[in-house]
Amino acid sequence: MINPVVNQIPTAPVDKVITPANPSWLQLNHLPATTNGFESGATKLRKMLFETNELIVCPGVYDGLSARTAMELGFDALYMTGAGTTASRLGQPDLAIAQLHEMRENAEMIANLDPFGPPLIADMDTGYGGPIMAARTVEQYIRAGVAGAHLEDQVLMKRCGHLSGKKVVDRGEYISRIRAAHAARVRMRSDFVLIARTDALQQHGYDECIARLKLARDEGADVGLCEGFISKAQAAQAVKDLAPWPLLLNSVENGKSPTITVDEARAMGFRIMIFSFATLAPAYLAIKETLLRLKTQGVVGTPKDVTPVTLFEVCGLKHSMAVDMDAGGLSFKEGV
């Protein structure tokens, strides 16, 4: 059974009240920043999940600009795709090539673009090793400001969930990953949302997926993810079979699953929806079209209203200028 205390109630420690000997000096310079008004991404995500019934829609982002663009449009949460991270940072396919270091670095940059911004769910693949590495990944993600992550049962030489030929580890090995990840989050006293993912559908069928997710749930995972549903009816059935445990739906257009819209997913009862290729695929198309124009016509052809300033503004130019000016800096006296 789900332990409501361990899993559902935000556990971040309440601020310690420190009474300094010299209050004004300490308050100005040395006291830990109060968390009044500031909430970690993990706490925000956990509250969205357990204090509302909303479907949390997360566009997949893979770098600073794609994340900033999603933030500009006001999405409530973001998803850092491992496939996109591997493609954009390493120029490689989603085949267990990006490891903890690259994944954590990318996630940390995205999660901290705006400390008050939307929480970031990240891919943590297989946990990058045995239970020790799964725990280490959760610890590093928490310290990096990541709000939640999905941990799967593919073999270490994994591949994208929407390719054929996937192999999963046995139940025992999978559950030891989940157990280690959950123990790490409890040790860290974090609200980090642990999402148990299974890729067993291709190799072992639907019933095995439900059995694995139930085991993961009972080990403390907060959310379940069954990768690669083959029909809408199967997706809807999984929500019913695991209710009231929250499920995440991974939407990969042109992958192994039928396209399910946000409204359909909401009606089925999913609680989180990620769109892994929402920015990577259109970025590829736009870049290719533009480079083709450059090659054939000798111009890039950027629309007139997209100036360098426009792009820098997406990336927080106004905030940076305000920080400088509020501090008495003179760099922007004459504007930009």
Ligand SMILES: C[C@](O)(C(=O)O)[C@H](CC(=O)O)C(=O)O
């Ligand atoms: C969700 C996923 O892990 C990702 O990296 O975005 C991938 C997406 C993909 O490569 O299709 C997955 O589904 O395995």
